[in-house]
Amino acid sequence: MAHNRLPRIRIFFLALSLAHLGRPARTSSQACCLVPTLEGSTDVGTNFATLEEQFLQNLSDSQNDTFDPRLVQELTTQPGSNTCHWSGSGLPQHPGVSGGAWTVGAVGGVNHCGYDSIGWNSTTINLIRQSGPSHGITLPCGFVIYQSMEIECDSSVFYVYKQNLLTETVDVPANGLEVCRDEAGDGDCGTISY
């Protein structure tokens, strides 16, 4: 998907992305059931009520197996970073995922699920733009979240099949917002004019 770049902190995010992807995947257990080996993301647009970008997830493996209607969920396995944070702001210094869970096949067709809604709402963006600079924040700023995706094998065992970087870049209104899910891999990005 074509989108405008916000280059000043792009290199920082890309460096973090490459460093993270070089690590072996963490698993909550050995694979004890059929698990996906690939996961892609497609940006399907903005929810303007919450200013979040929505991503459809697509699971697959080399055998074209079906993962419907298994449960997948997101997990924080490593603290994120937030260059828009100042002490006392109420913004998380080390953001993580919000604990979403999805049923495969419920949205978007076979082996799809979603939506993974990513981004800060208007209150947060306004707070950062209006109060951040006087507290020492330089725009553009943004967050990096380390998202581990795991699939349910049975009611108590999950298997981590993918790790993604979730990012948002907040700039002045003329440059807007950019939200990405696994930009360095099979992911996608979206821009929001706000």
Place this chain on the structure above:
Amino acid sequence: MRTIGCLWLVLLIPWNTYAQQPQLRPQFMRAGIVEHHGSNATVRANDPRPLLQAIKAIREEYGWIIDYEDPPFFSAHDLSDDTDPRWKAAHPGSDPVWRIAGSAFQSDYPEIATAVPSSPRIADILQKVVSDYNSSGNPGKFSVRKESSSRYSILGTFRKDRDGRDQAVRSILDTAISMPPEPRTPVETLYTILSILSSATGTRVLPLMVPTNTLQGPLLTIGGTGVTARTLLLQTLGQANPRRTLMWDLLFDPDPNTNAYLMNIEVVTKTTQDGSGHVVLRPLGHVKD
């Protein structure tokens, strides 16, 4: 001594982000820490809101369900000038911006072997931590309220007035409001409650960090006449997701730019280790009251 909980945050994050901060500004802890000493534990914090940082560490250590609410700070006795020196130099004559004036805090408490959310001894531990905070000299005074068999609120009950004396305040969430019980998504329900509460009180209460992924559940029909905002919030969070337990932090931002309450909604998590020994924050399942 065994130290886990939020310590991993302290260890894993590089220090280079502080290089962006002016040299003379205070250095705070990145997260609270719970230290275990046999049958006792110590929680340590250093933050503009040290009680909140301590409570966050306790929540994640034990998976307890604890809502937190600031008093509406406004006095210079509770606030510190947080204006960035470079910004101030570039904007001479501009008004300062503020943060809550908290700093270091610690509390020792007897630890519970089986610290499940419904344990009746949790109230005693929270009372001890809050009592220690109230005598620490940090901003505000707080109290503990038991909301249900497994849920607690830490409420800001005093702030300083202009002369530095303690002034009692009432939680804004105890304001009675009226909301038509129409079908709404969980996110719409939350935003509607806060909007009506803002109109009823004349004080803005805004949603800040909202975990939309956990609020994608079915439509809720929540409302009533003369019901406290707290009751409506508890109903909303209790029904929003059958797999997750949700809680809130209600923060007052005294900055002239904001001058409002900001609400963060969070999923209750507990510090655990995965199969490879890595420390992870795993969401707690849905806890019914």
